[in-house]
Amino acid sequence: MTRDTPFSATIASPYWLEDAPLRPLGAAALPKSADLVVVGSGYTGLSAAIEAARGGMSVLVLERGPIGAGCSTRNGGQVGPSIKPELGKLTALHGEGLAKRIRDEGYAALANVQDMIAKNGIDCDWQQTGRYLAAHSPKQFEGLERLAEARRRAGEPDLHIVPQSDQLRELGSDRYFGGAVSLNTGAVQPAKLHAGLLRVAESLGVSVHGGSEVTGIQRDGAGFTVAVGSTTLAARQVLIATNGYTGPMSPWMQRRVIPIGSYMLATDPLPPEVAAKLIPNGRMVVDTRKVVIYFRMSPDGRRMIFGGRAALMETDPTRTLPRLYQMMLDVFPQLSGTGVSHAWNGFVAYTFDHLPHIGVQDGLHYAMGYCGSGVSLSLFYGMRAGQKILGRAEGATALDGLQFQTRPLYYGTPWFLTPSIAWYRFADRFLT
Numbered sequence: 192m193t194r195d196t197p198f199s200a201t202i203a204s205p206y207w208l209e210d211a212p213l214r215p216l217g218a219a220a221l222p223k224s225a226d227l228v229v230v231g232s233g234y235t236g237l238s239a240a241i242e243a244a245r246g247g248m249s250v251l252v253l254e255r256g257p258i259g260a261g262c263s264t265r266n267g268g269q270v271g272p273s274i275k276p277e278l279g280k281l282t283a284l285h286g287e288g289l290a291k292r293i294r295d296e297g298y299a300a301l302a303n304v305q306d307m308i309a310k311n312g313i314d315c316d317w318q319q320t321g322r323y324l325a326a327h328s329p330k331q332f333e334g335l336e337r338l339a340e341a342r343r344r345a346g347e348p349d350l351h352i353v354p355q356s357d358q359l360r361e362l363g364s365d366r367y368f369g370g371a372v373s374l375n376t377g378a379v380q381p382a383k384l385h386a387g388l389l390r391v392a393e394s395l396g397v398s399v400h401g402g403s404e405v406t407g408i409q410r411d412g413a414g415f416t417v418a419v420g421s422t423t424l425a426a427r428q429v430l431i432a433t434n435g436y437t438g439p440m441s442p443w444m445q446r447r448v449i450p451i452g453s454y455m456l457a458t459d460p461l462p463p464e465v466a467a468k469l470i471p472n473g474r475m476v477v478d479t480r481k482v483v484i485y486f487r488m489s490p491d492g493r494r495m496i497f498g499g500r501a502a503l504m505e506t507d508p509t510r511t512l513p514r515l516y517q518m519m520l521d522v523f524p525q526l527s528g529t530g531v532s533h534a535w536n537g538f539v540a541y542t543f544d545h546l547p548h549i550g551v552q553d554g555l556h557y558a559m560g561y562c563g564s565g566v567s568l569s570l571f572y573g574m575r576a577g578q579k580i581l582g583r584a585e586g587a588t589a590l591d592g593l594q595f596q597t598r599p600l601y602y603g604t605p606w607f608l609t610p611s612i613a614w615y616r617f618a619d620r621f622l623t
């Protein structure tokens with residue numbers, strides 16, 4: 192395709208929606224009551240809804256935007272075990288036993304995605320691709336060697352070290368100083384995964400409403416009154432599944448998650464001989480920077496899908512596109528001049544201890560804080576939240592009882608983000 196500039200025909204919308212468009216907003220009336228009201232229609236909300244509906248509850252999912260408008264149709268589709276802190280760090284904080292249980296839950300979450308896709312026949316281009324962790328400096332390559340050894344000693348799945356001299360086997364780039372492959376990572380087309388979950392939820396009788404922003408939740412006897420604009424409805428139980436979009440409707444949670452924008456682009460289809468050499472083994476790729484970048488090929492192997500934190504301050508994805516494009520060219524200079532078909536962003540939820548959190552506060556259930564790698568974790572902790580709501584013992588998780596931390600002067604607007612990112616960029620460049 193010919194473009195005047197790489198961006199002259201860019202659509203500001205996730206590439207994934209081309210194959211799995213969001214449903215237009217409907218005008219169906221809301222039910223007057225439900226056993227469970229779920230706020231947020233992403234993977235967390237739908238996974239919890241499926242579990243609760245299977246357990247016999249009437250379930251209503253309320254979504255502010257179109258159904259699936261949040262991260263769950265906008266992510267990179269990289270599916271790994273995803274618990275961020277490594278075992279050593281978790282052990283120092285929580286002791287060996289709990290640390291191991293938390294790490295194991297990451298692996299259980301990965302197995303759960305595969306199981307869910309297979310059992311429900313979800314067509315979402317699942318592929319067991321493995322992931323390449325690319326070292327952005329010689330020091331980080333040494334760090335990966337130590338990490339591989341630590342994982343081996345802990346009995347966690349192997350990381351296979353790839354020295355720089357062999358790197359072209361994994362990556363058509365000489366930007367990195369070697370890396371490591373973890374085989375137990377896969378890929379999905381995220382919006383197709385979401386559409387599949389929505390189909391399963393609705394087939395179980397879950398009622399899912401877009402354009403229904405929850406504006407308030409009040410205790411009402413043993414249950415709750417949920418306000419959607421001027422309408423109110425009764426819920427026996429409520430789950431807050433709003434992750435990086437958590438707002439003033441649930442202020443306690445808003446003080447505990449840090450919304451951070453992540454930005455993505457998809458290129459035009461590439462010439463087959465160029466595309467085939469970018470990521471020869473079709474892995475998911477993440478680098479070792481603190482301001483991380485991540486990329487992959489589209490499921491058909493024809494486009495580069497590239498993401499990262501391209502802005503110091505949150506902005507429109509088309510405004511950050513030139514910078515994100517330059518970040519891609521730093522890795523793959525051979526893509527210079529390639530057109531960008533789509534650019535988009537979404538808000539992930541970081542937490543102060545880099546762990547997800549699940550629990551109950553003031554009677555409201557919540558599961559959130561996947562720190563940018565929530566495809567497997569949101570499905571898993573959503574399912575566990577559903578089981579907890581049903582009062583089932585299998586809903587117990589290794590995260591139960593962990594303090595969901597906030598910080599003084601933090602009320603949900605991360606005023607510290609711009610200086611932190613500027614500092615991390617400097618550290619990535621000069622210190623690590």
Ligand SMILES: Cc1cc2nc3c(=O)[nH]c(=O)nc-3n(C[C@H](O)[C@H](O)[C@H](O)COP(=O)(O)OP(=O)(O)OC[C@H]3O[C@@H](n4cnc5c(N)ncnc54)[C@H](O)[C@@H]3O)c2cc1C
Binds near residue numbers: 236260539569
């Ligand atoms: C650009 C990007 C790339 C990513 N890449 C990856 C990746 O490759 N691998 C990975 O594992 N993870 C990735 N993630 C993270 C992953 O997508 C999320 O962790 C996961 O989708 C979270 O799902 P969720 O259901 O908890 O939240 P979401 O899907 O974000 O859903 C929350 C929903 O709550 C709704 N909401 C908020 N407030 C209200 C209200 N008051 N009333 C009604 N509805 C409300 C929002 O509109 C939103 O739709 C990425 C995220 C982004 C943004």
